[in-house]
Amino acid sequence: MVADKRYGGKAAAKPARKAKAKPKPARRSQRKKPSRPRRGGLIGLGQRLIRWVIRLIWRVVWRVGLVAGVVLALFVGYYATSLPPATELLDGRARGSVTLLDHEGRVFAWRGDQFGGAVTAQTVSPHLKNAIIATEDRRFYRHFGLSPRGIASAVRINLSEGRGPLSGHGGSTITQQTAKLLCLGVPYNPETQSEAEYETECRRGTIKRKASEAVYALAMEVKYSKDEILTIYMNRAFLGAGARGFEAASQRYFGKSAANVDAAEAAMLAGLLVAPTRFAPTNDLTRSRNRAATILRLMNEQGFLSDAETKTAQNNPAELSEAAEARSGGYFADWVMSSGPEFFTRKTTEDVIIRTTLDQRIQRSAEDAMKWVFANKVREGSKAQAAIVVMSADGAVRAMVGGRRTRVDGAFNRAVQAKRQTGSAFKPFVYAAALDLGYSPNDTVEDEPLTIDIPGSGPWSPRNYTNRYYGTVTLTRALQDSLNIPAVKVSEFVGRDLVREVATQFGLESDLAAGPALALGASESTLINMTGAYAGILNGGSSVTPYGLIDLRLLDDKEPLMETGGGIGERVIPEEAARQLIYMMEKVVSQGTGQRAQFGGRELAGKTGTTQAARDAWFVGFSADYVAGIWMGYDDNTPLTGVTGGGLPAEIWRETMSRVHEGMPLSPLPMMLPGQGETRDTRTPTGSGPVGLLESLLRDILGGGGGASSGTRPQPER
Template sequence: MVADKRYPSKGKPTAKKPAKKSVKNAAPVKRKARKPQRPKRGGIIGFFTGIISWVLRLIWKITWRLTAAVVLVLAVIVGYLYTTLPPLEALLDGRARGSVTLLDRDGEVFAWRGDQFGGVVTADSVSPHLKNAVIATEDKRFYRHFGVSPRGIASAVRINLSEGRGPLQGHGGSTITQQVAKLICLGEPYDPSAGMTEKEYEASCRRTSIRRKVKEALFSVAMELKYSKDDILSIYLNRAYMGGGAFGAEAAAQRFFGKPAAAVTPAEGAMLAGLLTAPTTLSPTNNLDRSQNRAATVIRLMREQGYLSQKEADFAQANPAELSQAAEARAGGYFADWVMSTGPEFFTRNTTEDVRIKTTLDQRIQKAAEEGLQWVFENKVREGSQAQAAIVVMSADGAVRGMVGGRKTKVAGAFNRATQALRQTGSAFKPFVYAAALDLGYSPNDLIVDEPYCLNIPGSGEWCPRNYTNKHYGAVTLTKALENSLNIPAVKISESVGRELVSRVATEFGIRSDLAAGPALALGASESTLIEMTGAYAGILNGGSSVTPYGLIELTLLGDDEPLMGTGGGIGERVIQEDAARQLVYMMEKVISEGTGSRAQFGGRELAGKTGTTSAAKDAWFIGFSADYVTGVWMGYDDNTPLTGVTGGGLPTDIWRETMSRVHEGLPLNPLPMQSPDPASGLGEVQRGSDQIPVGNNSGGTIIDQVLRDIFGNSGQGSSAPAPNAGDR
């Protein structure tokens, strides 16, 4: 053991050790823990692990750089598209064509045609019900996306694939912004010089391809940056086609409901929003029931998305939107279609301007014609009949006051039987035969023998016309022959004065169709339209001058005071002498007062007219006039099926009477411009006040019979002749 040194050694100072400071409660020193290094794997596994790690790092570096480059390129494209977008105001009216507003004779609007634009509206100025209905139907996330909805696109692709279509066929998943991009054709305006029609241009704007969809998406993003959400919605509400020729919400609201877009109800707003899916098919003017069914779906969507309370939705479902009376009337019907077809195409069907056309239409008379037709079909025609009818009402100068082209009157673009249907005229043609004779100096009291009569037609053999009753009445006056629509006297007179003259008189009175060359010309074997025949009768009423039926009075560009063009019709050159015309009116008055048209009488008025029924009763006519108006009526089947038990003196005359009686309500009893006949130029005249008809001698003592026998014997002048039984009662 070694003892401690208690005493320091002498001669050497002892160094004092510094005293340790006591540290009370000292915090422990934290040292950074070193991450244990993972041992590197060696061998083959380590080698392949290193390669995979390197490849992944390389892919990541390439991917984010490529993504950054793509984003940068897309941003540049969006920025460029942003700079090309025009001001908001330039996008609100996107019609390629102009509109045509049709006014009646009093200056009241009765129809629209072309691309109607009611005026600019905004998302704030339209009814909130319309705005909400559009969003609920077309794009419920409109206010939450940036122009493109990935969720919507994915959903549309899934639905398309599940239904067996291509991913871009069918549902598109387009947002309202994307639909606006399509409406403005991605900023590509129509260029006529590009060799593409306007229809082809519109189709190209709506085609779906991957490239087009990508550009549409970028354009939509640019729009979202350029315009506010409400601005985009405003463009949509102004440019979208909503059926019936209406572009934009304002035009559609006026067109269908007769009110501004700011005042539509939930049911009306739902109907307008529903039209956006298929505006032509769902248009209420085409199919109101289908349009209401679609609106019911929109109302349900509005309720589900909180735009309507349950009470409001129930009320809208129970009270669906209806076309206003004004909207129904403004379909314009057959008259509007006819006026549009008679005007210059570049100001009517293909106008790029907004045009106003003042017409001859009298809406009171138009209503009278529609009601007269409806009354007869409801009360006198068997239920389920497919027979059709047409009516034309005009003034003596050819101004058309009303027109019905078929039983469905609230239509647009339908087949117009008043102006487009060429039908045989039957005995309605006979007044032109007598007009030619009277103009040559014959008297209504001249006698002609109604007896068996035949003509030899070169190449066809013998032709023997017969009367409707298969009876003969001996010597009769021209008046009596027309009054009872006898066929044999009509053919004899036509052969006497010459078919060429009869054809010329009919043509100059306005019958433009090709006329038959044979002797059956006198019996109405030729075809004509109702408007031509009615216009020709107007020539008889006005004293023997030709008439061109017309409906257009003047055409003016919207905003201009001076019209660009005036009327294209009216009274033309004289065809027959005035005395002859007035005597013919006298003869035609007897048709109604005593003859085959007696059912046309009403109200104690002086009326004149003529019935007509064609061979096999395929067509039935009644055309007649008062001192104020001329009205023509045709009845038949579109497929030429014979009418059953109908002649011109039956149902067509009833339609004529029901129409004319309504037309003349409140009008004074004006006399017809007729002239009593001169003394007979032949053997004598029918004894006044007697029902007996003098029996002519078979040698033919009248001038007409004698001329026929002297010149033609038993042969005719023509070459062909249709059936001998044309004519009517």
């Protein structure tokens, strides 16, 4: 049964039903694609051509892109391997710096490119780090060195403002700006180009240069960390007033380290990056504060400052340090820099510290006096100029103002650069020559009409300022009232050569007049030399060399490389003669032409001076403590109107010296009153010219006097 069932019983008689064969999947190649109607004619041909061109461009672009990427990677790799360690890129100055200290050791000015020392992204104040990022590159820690979004935005802004796509806003990241500061790794070579040319080359904005900066920036991103790039940037950025790096700028403007600045100070420093000169607080503090307020708002918007912190910083804007308020030391600093050794001042490659004679209190006194007189005594709009020098009796210059604009640097310094006729301010040296020969302040001279025949020029007849004659007068009275004829007679009697020698030894080294007008100040001199010559009278008759540099050393060195031992030189006239001359000059202030210089009941001595046509007006004088010189005039030699040495110059002198002496005890002048003995008569006879002078000389010699008309100095008889 089983077998039947298996092998063909009834059941087997029926044919087995064939199972339906499953349809085989068609081959892909055999599938019929839905037919797409092909357009014919020109439209179809154009579409096929466009598709072919696009496929061709794509094939070319990705291949070119691949090649360009490989080339770019090679360049980036080359630059990255050639970059030095980040620590070697922090101080990139082409020259050194000079820090100027006053006589108490306080900083008052800088010159050159100041580098305050290296700071890092970790050591600076967090406020400063945040202010830089908020201002310059808010996505600094997120991009790879370039910011396509920033570049596109900058191009759009430039085009909308009518400029070229690369003119104006740059869209550069901090990394790109650092690449520019490094000048793409090209060092400065002073033998092939100037520093200005080098800087111009580094700042070029051509497309080729921009592309090179981009490659260099990518290399920096490969080589350095973000903090290292930011560190290089913070140390190399120029921030105005000669400050390189944020540490130097912080020290210069605020007198503190960049690690300690608050939010308001940090915002002001970061604001300098866009335009260092324009926003420098020493140029325009208000403008700098407005820029800082904008940066504080940016810091608030980006979450670096809370609303309360922003409000506090805006209500308490940054204040400049005292040294920064004094700007750059002005005329005095310029003078010290020009008088010091060039390789340690104007062309130094080192960081130099110079201690000077400047007294900042006296400097402020001189500046305030200048401003007060011109604001209250001079008509508005006047172009007249003035200069002031204050020094000690040894020639140490304590203050210098070279013009009405007091806070300047690199300007024309009228105190040391302007040579002007001295007028009657020269007369003390005429009488110094006479006193040196043994004459007394009580000796007399005849003030009367005088004519001298000058070979080659003809007769010359000097006149007094008042056009009057006063007969027999003492030498003291002649100087006190600034009488011209007695001064000429004394000069001719003692000898012009001797007068010239005395004046030269006191420091008036310019070419002195050869004729008899020498006695009336026809020669030229600078204010600083005139003031130094008067200092020689105060110190007892010894010459002085005005000086401002005390010692000079390199940064971090304890011992100075050079020192100035003082300005006192050789003796010119005996101390007794100098003291007698001080007595005569005291009468100028207490009773004569310089009475407007009096103040505070002090003993003061000085001399007025007014040149021909009032082109120059002088007052130079001293107390027992300080010597001060004032010059006033026009730069183009225009005559002054209604001004003499006893007028506005004496008032500037008084305002200066009264401020200088505030709180100082009254000190007597070192003067010697003349004795009551017999006086010597130096009157010439009525005849004029060389004959009359010879007769006077013979009469004096026959009378036992000690005068001489030559340039020698015989010992006077007593």
